[in-house]
Amino acid sequence: MKANLLEWIDNNRVLFGSMAKAIWDNPQIGFEETIASQLHRDAAAKAGFRISDVDGMPTAFVAECGSGKPVLGLLGEFDALAQMSQVVSGEPKPVKAGAPGHGCGHNLLGVASLTAAIALKEALDKGEIQGTLRYYACPAEEMLSGKVRMAEQGVFDDLDACLAWHPSSVNMPWAGSLLSLCSAEFSFKGLSAHAGAAPHMGRSALDAVELMDIGANFMREHVHESSRIHYIITKGGKQPNTVPDEASVWYNLRAPGSEGLLDNCRWLTEIARGAAMMTQTTLLPIDFKSGVYEVLSNQTLVSLIEQNMRYCGPPVYSEADHKLAAKITASMPPAAKQKGMDAGFIPHRLKDLYLHEDILSPTDEGKSQSASTDAGDVSQIAPFAQFGACTWPIGVNPHTWQATASAGSGIGTTGMLFAAKTLACSLYDLFSMPEVLDKAKVEFFEVTGGARYVSVMERVKGLDG
Numbered sequence: 209m210k211a212n213l214l215e216w217i218d219n220n221r222v223l224f225g226s227m228a229k230a231i232w233d234n235p236q237i238g239f240e241e242t243i244a245s246q247l248h249r250d251a252a253a254k255a256g257f258r259i260s261d262v263d264g265m266p267t268a269f270v271a272e273c274g275s276g277k278p279v280l281g282l283l284g285e286f287d288a289l290a291q292m293s294q295v296v297s298g299e300p301k302p303v304k305a306g307a308p309g310h311g312c313g314h315n316l317l318g319v320a321s322l323t324a325a326i327a328l329k330e331a332l333d334k335g336e337i338q339g340t341l342r343y344y345a346c347p348a349e350e351m352l353s354g355k356v357r358m359a360e361q362g363v364f365d366d367l368d369a370c371l372a373w374h375p376s377s378v379n380m381p382w383a384g385s386l387l388s389l390c391s392a393e394f395s396f397k398g399l400s401a402h403a404g405a406a407p408h409m410g411r412s413a414l415d416a417v418e419l420m421d422i423g424a425n426f427m428r429e430h431v432h433e434s435s436r437i438h439y440i441i442t443k444g445g446k447q448p449n450t451v452p453d454e455a456s457v458w459y460n461l462r463a464p465g466s467e468g469l470l471d472n473c474r475w476l477t478e479i480a481r482g483a484a485m486m487t488q489t490t491l492l493p494i495d496f497k498s499g500v501y502e503v504l505s506n507q508t509l510v511s512l513i514e515q516n517m518r519y520c521g522p523p524v525y526s527e528a529d530h531k532l533a534a535k536i537t538a539s540m541p542p543a544a545k546q547k548g549m550d551a552g553f554i555p556h557r558l559k560d561l562y563l564h565e566d567i568l569s570p571t572d573e574g575k576s577q578s579a580s581t582d583a584g585d586v587s588q589i590a591p592f593a594q595f596g597a598c599t600w601p602i603g604v605n606p607h608t609w610q611a612t613a614s615a616g617s618g619i620g621t622t623g624m625l626f627a628a629k630t631l632a633c634s635l636y637d638l639f640s641m642p643e644v645l646d647k648a649k650v651e652f653f654e655v656t657g658g659a660r661y662v663s664v665m666e667r668v669k670g671l672d673g
């Protein structure tokens with residue numbers, strides 16, 4: 209019974225709340241999340257899951273229980289962000305200056321999914337529901353590569369459906385998408401010379417970077433308006449009196465769909481070649497760092513998630529949570545709060561609230577958040593949907609000190625347990641209502657045409673040369 213799942217999760221609030229706090233207290237960035245990964249692995253093993261490693265990824269694993277069809281998955285993440293250290297407070301104050309912190313709430317993300325998996329295991333063991341349940345411990349989401357590398361190894365291939373969630377400021381299923389992305393560093397080789405005495409003897413690699421950036425900024429007008437182009441210069445010479453013979457620029461390109469993304473990547477590569485030609489420098493082999501697909505949100509699963517959010521009932525926060533939320537909100541000027549709400553498609557009628565103790569129907573169908581996630585790759589392999597749960601005050605955006613502070617507080621724990629309940633109940637329905645799962649699979653096939661998954665990384669490789 210689904211009611212048992214809710215009771216089990218409520219009874220285990222302290223256990224899983226402390227696990228999320230232990231991860232928050234020991235933030236580690238992508239592929240280095242040994243503490244978080246071990247805590248997840250120990251909890252899954254203790255609960256009796258079968259655990260398998262993922263080749264070449266020590267902090268990734270797959271935990272499985274049950275057997276046979278359907279095969280249903282839950283995604284978990286636990287990596288922190290560089291330089292996001294922050295104490296639980298309404299004012300900006302790092303625990304340790306310059307250290308990592310959980311500014312995206314991934315200390316909650318993985319634990320909620322694991323909590324849901326462990327809660328469901330009893331129902332599977334008793335034969336109340338039948339099939340295989342998997343918890344995927346996915347490292348390095350912030351580097352947009354953990355799930356891509358796992359997907360390339362085929363670990364998601366036999367899934368019938370997969371669910372996830374993300375810390376957020378409102379409780380809402382995500383019917384919309386997130387952008388596909390390609391991240392690549394372009395390096396140029398020139399000729400050094402004395403910049404004062406003999407500039408005519410040199411060829412500046414930095415000139416190539418600058419001309420490439422100018423080209424990219426003119427290209428910007430002619431890409432789809434939802435696309436994003438951002439870059440940093442990672443190498444630009446050491447001192448001005450030497451013509452720099454080495455320079456590099458690192459780009460992230462994002463677009464609503466992978467075909468448009470690849471088109472933009474192709475154009476940017478041509479701009480880089482043009483910049484090299486104009487400056488008589490050489491474009492070195494392009495360093496493609498990561499690439500992810502846009503998210504295909506399965507609307508059948510989105511509806512199922514909404515029904516279960518409502519079945520579980522919205523999270524209710526303590527007095528202390530409300531006080532902290534009021535202080536955090538006071539740190540944001542009204543314009544910042546409004547911009548934060550706009551980024552998450554949050555209706556302005558919620559602007560006077562601190563914490564969302566309600567459930568919103570999706571406001572984003574047909575739209576795309578302008579961030580990206582490697583869960584997009586999973587959504588290309590199996591029917592997939594996710595939702596946001598309120599783990600920080602309305603208007604707070606991820607990757608901010610306010611988000612880190614909230615993710616380490618009771619606000620985070622309460623939102624996390626609501627997420628765990630929603631995931632557990634939604635999967636329970638998928639195990640016990642084959643007609644819903646079939647509908648989700650038909651929709652998935654209509655959208656993808658059953659095309660075989662080839663990663664964006666694999667597809668962009670052909671652009672270099």
Ligand SMILES: [Zn+2]
Nearest residue numbers: 312314349374
């Ligand atoms: Zn995140």
